[in-house]
Amino acid sequence: MGSHGIDLILLTNGVQYVVFESMIWNLYSPIAGHSVNIFLLLGLGGSVGFLSGLSGVGGGFLMTPLLIMAGIPPTVAAATDSSQIVGSATSGAYAHYRMGSVDFKMGLLIFAGGFVGSTVGVEIIKFMREVGEVDFFIEIIYVVLLGILGFYMMAESVNCLIKKKRVPGSIEKSKKRSFHDRLIQILPWKMRFDKSGLILSPVLPILAGCFAGMVAAILGVGGGFIMLPTMCYVLRMPMHVVVGTNLFQEVLVCANVTAMQSITNHTVDLALALILLLGSTVGAQFGARLSHRVNADYLKLVLASVILLVMVKILVELTFSPDLMLGIKGGR
Amino acid sequence: MKPRKRFSKLVLCVPAALFLLWISLPLYAASSKLLVKPDLVRIGALYNGTKVNFSAEIPRGCDAIVEVTGGDVEETVVQKVRRFGLWMNGREITVKGAPSLYLSMSSEPALLTGPGVASLWRYEALKKGVSFSGHIKVTENDKIFKEFLKLKQSLKLYGVFPGALKVSPSSGARSTVRGSFKLPSNVTPGSYQVSLSVIQKGERLFRETVPLKVVMVGFPELVYRMAKKHAVAYGFLCITIAALAGLFVGLVFAKSRAHKGRKSMALK
Known part of the structure; x- marks a missing residue:
């Protein structure tokens, strides 16, 4: 029972601090149906943005599980995060556009696939909601993806740190024609991509966009952690256009996901998205500034540890006996 | 009315009123x-x-x-x-x-x-x-x-x-x-x-x-009503506001970076 408007009494080293209700700023989310502390949202946005700016990896895949941990229902967290990514990706894509490092043709093709993929993803969410398994579905996909990503990043950074200690010049390059090269030759309707300097079939970027779009819709992420390696290793795009093109397609895919989630599931919370956007864009700027001063491999190691911690937390919740044996159908 | 009759009525009414009160x-x-x-x-x-x-x-x-x-x-x-x-x-x-x-x-x-x-x-x-x-x-x-x-x-x-x-x-x-x-x-x-x-x-x-x-x-009511009753318009509004906010932040930081760049050039 609340009394005298006092919400919390904190005791630190014998000093008593009284925190009044009026001092705690909360934002009421009409879509989630309850309130969340504004500073917590700004902190989450800022931390994820900071890590994202520090490591160069988009933070969408980290933001949704953190929002779930903060008490936001998974469906609202995923849909709102998509809306937030529209803002942060627009900011980044604009910066890359000014530098001339966006391949619009490739971006639009990836988006064509992403449009189909994200529409299918939203329908999957709708179906899982009706079946009553949406929370479990989102959480288990996160465990798998964060697990793969976290272990991969950790292994890569540890590998790089070990290699740096060895004598350079021991790297061997294979001159053999790979399966990938043969696949690119076989695929039809080849097109020229001037910005990327490639001649490529549109099938590959469309398929890659489709998969990334589906994951983006289900998890509320930008899909960058799928698209960046795909662009580098599958589409063989040059590094200077990869980040800008990915951000451009993220804007389009996440805009589609936001519209679809809003129309189909009514789960986008604009107010929540704007607070997160404010935190993440500011955090990303500070992260980007610090990234020039710190060893990139150590940064990757830190990010991989955070990702694995989040994954373990979700896995523990799924494995150990829950406190509540009943749950509201379709999420909270 | 005769005074005697009035008195007898008063005698009846007072106990009745007291009873009702009780x-x-x-x-x-x-x-x-x-x-x-x-x-x-x-x-x-x-x-x-x-x-x-x-x-x-x-x-x-x-x-x-x-x-x-x-x-x-x-x-x-x-x-x-x-x-x-x-x-x-x-x-x-x-x-x-x-x-x-x-x-x-x-x-x-x-x-x-x-x-x-x-x-x-x-x-x-x-x-x-x-x-x-x-x-x-x-x-x-x-x-x-x-x-x-x-x-x-x-x-x-x-x-x-x-x-x-x-x-x-x-x-x-x-x-x-x-x-x-x-x-x-x-x-x-x-x-x-x-x-x-x-x-x-x-x-x-x-x-x-x-x-x-x-x-x-207020604002929650507006958001809720739009999200539930005008979902299409709300979806596009969310996209537009998020994109504009992102663009605004991008411009602000781009300007501050350019300003710092000019300052450092001047110092050199």
Whole structure:
């Protein structure tokens, strides 16, 4: 029972601090149906943005599980995060556009696939909601993806740190024609991509966009952690256009996901998205500034540890006996 | 009229009036006038639940129980089951007759905790009206009801607070009962009831109920209405605002970077 408007009494080293209700700023989310502390949202946005700016990896895949941990229902967290990514990706894509490092043709093709993929993803969410398994579905996909990503990043950074200690010049390059090269030759309707300097079939970027779009819709992420390696290793795009093109397609895919989630599931919370956007864009700027001063491999190691911690937390919740044996159908 | 006749009428009327007054006194003593402040709760942008105060006058020597209830809703819950070593949702159970909100407070703790008290209040009263349907056995009802209470308590929508009411003597043969409760932040807009039961020797003397309304106002109401009723327009609005906000932040940081770049060039 609340009394005298006092919400919390904190005791630190014998000093008593009284925190009044009026001092705690909360934002009421009409879509989630309850309130969340504004500073917590700004902190989450800022931390994820900071890590994202520090490591160069988009933070969408980290933001949704953190929002779930903060008490936001998974469906609202995923849909709102998509809306937030529209803002942060627009900011980044604009910066890359000014530098001339966006391949619009490739971006639009990836988006064509992403449009189909994200529409299918939203329908999957709708179906899982009706079946009553949406929370479990989102959480288990996160465990798998964060697990793969976290272990991969950790292994890569540890590998790089070990290699740096060895004598350079021991790297061997294979001159053999790979399966990938043969696949690119076989695929039809080849097109020229001037910005990327490639001649490529549109099938590959469309398929890659489709998969990334589906994951983006289900998890509320930008899909960058799928698209960046795909662009580098599958589409063989040059590094200077990869980040800008990915951000451009993220804007389009996440805009589609936001519209679809809003129309189909009514789960986008604009107010929540704007607070997160404010935190993440500011955090990303500070992260980007610090990234020039710190060893990139150590940064990757830190990010991989955070990702694995989040994954373990979700896995523990799924494995150990829950406190509540009943749950509201379709999420909270 | 003759004075004698008038006198005889007065002789009859005065005792009748006194009799009426005598029989109405206990009724007055039994009335309470429950006051709830605020009786209209507005859910605004910074809403985080709200404290609602109430007071009432009750006959001296009586105890009081205050219950806050929301309308009955039909909802579907899912039971957790363990499959392949992971906890996931299993069978569905439809719950009928359970109020959306139930908070109960008493002046005497034993009224809500002690054994053998009348089951007109507490969770036992709710149990009578709640029914479960789905693939469940009748023998499971008690267990499911307990789990349902745990779920609602975890959401802060159900709660029992023994001894939370304060009773102090007031004028005449009456006492004032005061208390407060916190409407949780996840309460849904709608009509609620605050009921006061006056208890004497374990029996309910009378019950008084006043309405409590919860409405969404301002920005949350606008967002909610748009999201539910104009979903297409809302979706495009979200995209436009997010994109413009992102663009604005991008421009601000690009300008500050350019400014710093010029400054460092000048220093060189």
